[in-house]
Amino acid sequence: MRDFAALIEGLAFTPGRNGKLRLIADYLARTPDPARGYGLAALTGDLSFRQVKPAAIRALIAERTDPVLFGWSYDYVGDLAETVSLMWPASAPAGQAPTLTQVVERFAAARRGEVPALLDGWLSALDESGRFALLKLVTGGMRVGVSARLAKLALAEWGKVDINEIEELWHGFEPPYEELFVWLDGRGPRPVPATGLGFRPLMLSNPLDEAALAGMDPAAYRAEYKWDGARVQLAAENNRVRIYSRAGDEISAAFPDLADAAMGLHAVLDGELLVADAGTAPDGVAIRPFNDLQQRLNRKKVTAPLMRTHPAHLRLYDILFEGDEDLRPLPFDARRARLEAWQARTQPDRMDLSPLVPFADWEELAELRSVLRDASVEGLMLKQGDSPYLPGRPKGPWFKWKRTALTLDCVLMYAQRGHGKRSSFYSDFTFGAWRDGEAGRELTPVGKAYFGFTDAELVELDRWVRRNTVNRFGPVREVEPGLVLEVAFDSVQRSRRHKSGLAMRFPRISRIRWEKPAEEADRLESLEAMLPDSLLAGAAPAD
Missing domain, CATH: 1.10.3260.10 (DNA ligase, ATP-dependent, N-terminal domain)
Structure with a gap:
């Protein structure tokens, strides 16, 4: 040791x-x-x-x-x-x-x-x-600042091979990976996994710099919706199916309904994992908010009732392999044509195609993005029509153009210590909005965030929490309602899990409003007004 x-x-x-x-x-x-x-x-x-x-x-x-x-x-x-x-x-x-x-x-x-x-x-x-x-x-909680990706990168650099070779081989072997070390030590050939169901590194996008649009040819790009789910890869071969997260972790056990639907297929597919109800929308599938998908994520096992109430669905972006044929070197347009033909021929259950978004110029696409506030869409994707499927995050071929963040001025209510190098600081913050309660005006929690601030701001926040603590609940401190935080988030959804009945998507602290009185922070009604129209119309709240 x-x-x-x-x-x-x-x-x-x-x-x-x-x-x-x-x-x-x-x-x-x-x-x-x-x-x-x-x-x-x-x-x-x-x-x-x-x-x-x-x-x-x-x-x-x-x-x-x-x-x-x-x-x-x-x-x-x-x-x-x-x-x-x-x-x-x-x-x-x-x-x-x-x-x-x-x-x-x-x-x-x-x-x-x-x-x-x-x-x-x-x-x-x-x-x-x-x-x-x-x-x-x-x-199992290392918390030493090393991700699985960084550890694999260290292995690749030590062995003088490309990180993508390590990623493709990784799931074909078990610890202590003696076959990999024989190869990397130069004592034997590159190992061949016993199955073709290994993970292939995903192609990722870069944030779009809107100022760069003027120099980009709109005819060279294809647009898609950026669905608000979880990016996954599904590999199917000989009645065996594996589902991987974008980081390469196998999550098949949490989605057996989707894995069962892929039995008999022979392909490697790239898509967005969603919760969807078939036959309840004009296009045949109604996508549910991300909060519903969260009920299925990070589970080692899933119950039959949960699969019935929160059915898994895969919205397809790309096809990497059709049978044993590697399609990744083909341009996006050719892969898209192969994907459309494959989907029409096989018609797999619990899967459909992510539609392309037609547009003539950037102004038209920008106008569409400006009104894009559907609960299941995060923004737009731009992909060059001639781009091969490259692992990692190459610069240029793919861009994500996320919708503008929503913001709300909230009041800090609770703080908890972080982990690792933040274990000495109060860095996890729960914040609330005002509403009318039985005893008068009161704060109700609307979210929790632990990033968005600088290290210097963290020191100031920690000092403020310690000086303004009014109660303690184990590792959590309740503070005097006196500090306003401007919180940015991507969307808001109804939720039975939260006391306020609302859930923010990706909340982060965008600004500390030291100068603003707490009584001038926003009310819960302001957050409710940001709900997508479909939910304002009275759709059933998520669990």
Whole structure:
């Protein structure tokens, strides 16, 4: 564990991206198999220790420290692994410190009842850094500023191959990825996954600089709606189906209804995952707000009632493979023609085409965008007709032209500490709008945001929260209603999950209104007036 602990500690205290890449590459170069593969899997989130629960860790530390002291310490530190690693009583090592490989393989074979004894012995045998790394490993919350993509990029740079090769091979192998390391070490050929259902890196767009439109030829571009769902890739082959998020995480288990609909197909498709009701709109499919899709996201299992009330739907943008034929080198116009022909021929359930938006010039398209406020549309996409499907975010071929953000002046109500390098700051803010209650004017929460401000502004916000706290609820502080935040968001939807009955989409703090009195902040009616016309007309609210 010593080398892995040093890596985790180094990553936690290295702010720069290039520095983190060097640390990971150095770890891969000097660590033998299978430990380096397990370390890489820990950083990418591909190791799971389901039998290790945070409650078991809390129970262990409660036996060795004062529970009240631990509670106050945990509230201040904001991280369970860091708090336990620092508070674990120093003593003579209870046994030999485990290696990373021993930890992974022993937990893989352990029953839940054996976990506390294993943790107890290992925590007592390790120093503070080792305890921290062990607990981060088994709880699955690294929070050291390394995304799965960055870890794979470090692997690619160390192995001197393109990151897209790593992405395409990644899902064909399991930790500790010995086949990949044989190839990257130069000890064998490029491995071939046992299935063609691996993830292909998505082609992404760049934000449109509207000033650049004058120099762009409208005839060279195709326009589509940017649907407000989740971008996914669906790979189907020989009655096997996998659904991937845009980051390459497999999410098939959360959408078995869509996977079942794709059985028998042989293609790799790019599209937007939505919740939709078939046969309830003039075009045959009514797209529901993103808030409905959230009920299906991030679930390991999904119930039959939820699938009935929130049916999954895939709106198709592109086709990457038809059968075994790789269509990515073709221009967009040719791929679009192949997609339309494929869809007409197969007519798959729970799928339809994202329509192209006709336009003659940029002025016409800008006018359309200016009135675009449908609950299921975020804006427009512009794609060059001759562009091949390139992985990553190439500059030039594709642009996203999002609709103008909505804003509302809200009052700060609650604050909570962040995680990682923000664990010492109150950085997660809940804000509200005014409404008339039984006892008179009152604030009701309308959203929560934790970005949009600078580091310097975070320091000022944290100081204000500490000086104006009126109540505490565990890690949450209630503050005096005296600070106005201008909140920007993409849209608003009805929601039964929120006390106000409304939910903001992508809220972020755009400005701190230090000068504005709290009583002059906006009312709930102002937010309700921003609802799309379809919802104002009385459509059923989302769960």
